[in-house]
Amino acid sequence: MVIGHAGFKFQNWAETYGSQPELYFQPTSVEQVKEILDLARQRSKRVKVVGGGHSPSDIACTDDFMIHMNKMNKVLKVDKEKKQVTVEAGILLAELNEELRNYGLALSNLGAVSEVAAAGVIGTGTHNTGIHHGILSTQVVALTMITASGEILECSESTNADLFQAARLHLGALGVILTVTFQCVSAYYLQEIQFSSTLKEVLDNLDEHLQTSEYFRFLWFPHTENVYVLYQDPTDKPPSSSANWFLDYAIGYYLLEFLLWISTFLPRLVPWINKFFFWVLYKGRTERVDISYKVFNFECRFRQHVQDWAIPIDKTKEALLELKAWLDRNPKVVAHFPVEVRFAQGDNILLSPCFHRDSCYMNILMHRPYGKDVPFQQYWLEYETIMKKCGGRPHWAKAHTCTSKDFEVMYPGFQKFCSIRESLDPTGMFLNTYLEKVFY
Ligand SMILES: Cc1cc2nc3c(=O)[nH]c(=O)nc-3n(C[C@H](O)[C@H](O)[C@H](O)COP(=O)(O)OP(=O)(O)OC[C@H]3O[C@@H](n4cnc5c(N)ncnc54)[C@H](O)[C@@H]3O)c2cc1C
Incomplete structure (x- = not known):
């Protein structure tokens, strides 16, 4: 029999949202998950599953029942011929990456961190970069879930295809995801080349950059023209690293946090800090080669507020230049960390921000040096205005002020997702405050 614990306090990774579930469960089997849902039905409780708890929003919060799936983390099947893993x-992607390596396999793309769970990462549409790569959910070829009624459903392109189109980006709203099957590729090494450039050069030559590197991204340092370009590409070269890249980063981290903290008292310093960090950390060219997941991932130590909208790729230049011009006109508003610009291929997943269009993701951050909040509302508001004007769709895991009215306009398949959700969960067992804003 599964036991629920009272008194558990949930906090997301960035410590920006939390909740105190009435009962907290860590099931070890499908039968136990079923028991929890039976209990929830009997007591009219809502249920929220948490993966790695990395979403920088309240999407995984609940006051009722919380299920943590960290004890259901096994590799169930590896099909070496099809290169698929169930x-x-x-399971955390960090665990999966290592397991796959033993089979000579790897995921074809990953986000910045792997301390995230298989179902969690697809639940919010996690993405990386690469114009010939979709968001991580596009790597899913099948999944199974248990619904509010206790029914177990399988879906893939050929079985329950409509459900599959919804469930690959499920928002935790359709049921408890039990298993995920990923299409993998042969294990590979990546060469990363980093070099400095300017915003004008990168925007003028965007197509060329996109075609030159399989996983191209860039960082723009607000209040400056400075840009840092990252090319990541499969290679046969042996592992190597530019002499003190990590050392620089580690030292840079402590110094940056201290300077950002100082800038909370003296915001005028921010443009200088941005210039200084570009010069210290990113000026010049560095190279390294490592196994793919170690290059995709980086050790993110900053707690942060973050927004990350996807806009049609042809709006990249317009949106960035408008954000830059607005910051130039409003020197009292400071943006103290690089804007990370990434790209993803269009797909057909109902709630994917890349639904039916190749997209540019524009990620803005405000760090919380030593946990201290920095004013960001004005910057956030203007950024959202620009993103909306450019036809943007917000990242589901990150901050946004959108409601169902916005999503109805943004997503051609929104109503279809809502119908599927309502038929699977008519009493709203899997809703929470975040999802009420999305659906009502
Ligand atoms: C440091 C850091 C770096 C990041 N880098 C990136 C990045 O590069 N690209 C990007 O796109 N995003 C990035 N993110 C966001 C992150 O990838 C997403 O928030 C992702 O969803 C987190 O996965 P998780 O396992 O922690 O999910 P959680 O936050 O725990 O949950 C996410 C959603 O999935 C649901 N869920 C989880 N498991 C299940 C299940 N078994 N059944 C049903 N529902 C479930 C939850 O209820 C919730 O709705 C980053 C976040 C952080 C903190």
């Missing part, structure tokens, strides 16, 4: 939904 895993329990709670």
Whole structure:
């Protein structure tokens, strides 16, 4: 029998949202998940599953029942011929990366961190970069879930295809995801080349950059023209690293946090800090080669507020230049960390920000040096205005002020997702405050 614990306090990774579920469960089997849902039905409780708890919003919060899937984290099946792996939904990608390596396999793309769960990462549409690569959900070829009624459903392109189109980006709203099958590729090494440039050069030659590197991204340092370009590409070269790249980063981290903290008292310093960091950390060219997941991931130590909208790729230049011009006209508003610009291929997943269009993701951050909040509302508001004007769709895991009215306009498949959700969960067992804003 599964036991729920009272008194558990949930906090997301950035410590920006939390909740105190009435009962907290860590099931070890499908039968136990079923028991929890039976109990929730009997007591009219809502249920929220948490993966790695990395979403920088309240999407995983609940005051009722919380299920943590960290004990359902096994690799169930590896099909070496098809290069497919089926895993329990709670496995962390960090665990999966290592397991896959033993089979000579790898995921074809990853976000910045792997301390996230298989079902969690697809639940919010996690993405990386690469114009010939979709968001991570596009790597899913099948999944199984248990619905509010206790029914177990399978879906893939050929079985329950409509459900599959919804469930690959499920928002935690359709049921408890039990297993996920990923299409993998042969294990590979990546060469990363980093070099400095200017905003004008990168925007003028965007197509060329996109075609030159399989996983191209760039960082723009607000209040400056400075840009840092990252090319990541498969290679046969042996592992190597530019002499003190990591050392620089580690030292840079402590110094940056201290300077950002100082700038909370003296915001005028921010443009200088941005210039200084570009010069210290990113000026010049560095190269390294490592196994793919170690290059995709980086050790993110900053707690932060973050927004990350996807806009049609042809709006990249317009949107960035408008944000830059607005910051130039409003020197009292400071943006103290690089804007990370990434790209993703269009797909057909109902709630994917890349639904039916190749997209540019524009990620803005405000760090919280030593946990201290920095004013960001004005910057956030203007950024959202520009993103909306450019036809943007917000990242589901990150901050945004959109409601169902916005999503109805943004997503051609929104109503279809809502119908599927309502038929699977008519009483709203899997809703929470975040999802009420999305659907009502
Ligand atoms: C440091 C850091 C770096 C990041 N880098 C990136 C990045 O590069 N690109 C990007 O796009 N995003 C990035 N993110 C966001 C992150 O990838 C997403 O928030 C992702 O969803 C987190 O996965 P998780 O396992 O922590 O999910 P959680 O936050 O725990 O949950 C996410 C959603 O999935 C649901 N869920 C989880 N498991 C299940 C299940 N078994 N069944 C049903 N529902 C479930 C939850 O209820 C919730 O709705 C980053 C976040 C952080 C903190």
